[in-house]
Amino acid sequence: MKESPNIPARRIGSSAQNLEGNRLLTPRREPAVTPPKPFHWIVFLIICCLLGFLVFKTVVHLIRTDTGKARMVHAASPVETAPVRKQTLEEVIGGSGTVEQFNTVLLTTQITARVLEVPVKIGDVVKKGDLLVRWDDRLIQATLDANRQYVETSNIKIKNQTRQVERYLALAKQNMGTPLDLEKAEIGLADAREALAKATMGLREAEIALERVRMKAPIDGIVLERLVNPDETTHTDQTVMKIGAIDSVLMAAKVTEE
CATH class of the missing domain: 4.10.910 (30s ribosomal protein s13; domain 2)
Incomplete structure (x- = not known):
């Protein structure tokens, strides 16, 4: 058998302890703390x-x-001062009461027609000239067109009857016509003139009725009552709305005697 060479044995435990000791003895490098600058102290x-x-x-x-x-x-202690001055002291007496309009206006319709539109309601403030009620004007427009045609027809009849009378007068001067024919022509002329007068009056009435299909506010005020609604038929002299003036008001106060 071969003999192993004598190799000195190393102490493993002591080596580990030496390594740990070396680690403990090695100084740690900690981050350096920067001291505050003088400018920071001044701001603080x-x-x-x-x-x-x-x-x-x-x-x-x-x-x-x-x-x-x-x-x-x-x-x-703080004290608030004010300059002395002479003034009149007024005594205020409280009391209940109601505010009323100085002037009210009742609006009535002047035509018989169906209501199409009522754009205002109770409590609305209206200006002079604002639309309050609008009626159906188709029948009135038809009457206006018919009366205008009657006027034109009556004018034509008057021209024809005038020429007829002139012709009979010329014949009468020549002793060729009869007084009866002249009288009939004059009666026809008078009837034509009467028809023209009636047609003219009807035309004017239709024009006025057409102007009344739109009711507008006569003053600046507030709507106090609304007595008509759309699709209702109104008649002449029927009250449809009440407006109160707001430029001047009255105060009806109830003050006790005490």
Whole structure:
């Protein structure tokens, strides 16, 4: 058998302990702390001074304006003064009452027709000229067109009858016509003129009725009553709305004798 060479045995345990000891003995490198710069200290002191000044001014203001705070620090109580002046003292007496319009207007319709539109309601403030009620104007427009045609026809009849009378007068001067024919022609002319007068009157009435299909506010005021609704048929002299003037009002107060 071969003999193994004598190799000195190493102490493993002691080596590990030496390594740990070396680690403990090795100094740690910690980050260096930068000392604050002088400029930062100056800014900090300025901010502290400003805050202290604000606190001081606040305390002084409270002492000068609040009596309770002034007593707590044994300071003089704040007093508000005013210059003396002579004036008349008025006594105000309270009382209940109602405010009423100085003037009211009742609006009545002047045509018989069906209502198409009522754009206002109770409590609305209206201006002079605002639309209040609008009626159906188709029948009135048809009557207007018919009367206009009657006027044109009557004018044509008058021209024809005038020429007829002139012709019979010329024949009468020549002793060729009869007085009866002349009389009939004159009667026809008179009838044509009467028909023209009636047609003209009917045309004018239709024009006026057409102007009344739109009821507008006569004054600036407020709608107090609305007595008509769309699709209703109104008649002549029927009250449809009440408006109160708002430029002048009356106060009906109830004041006791005490």
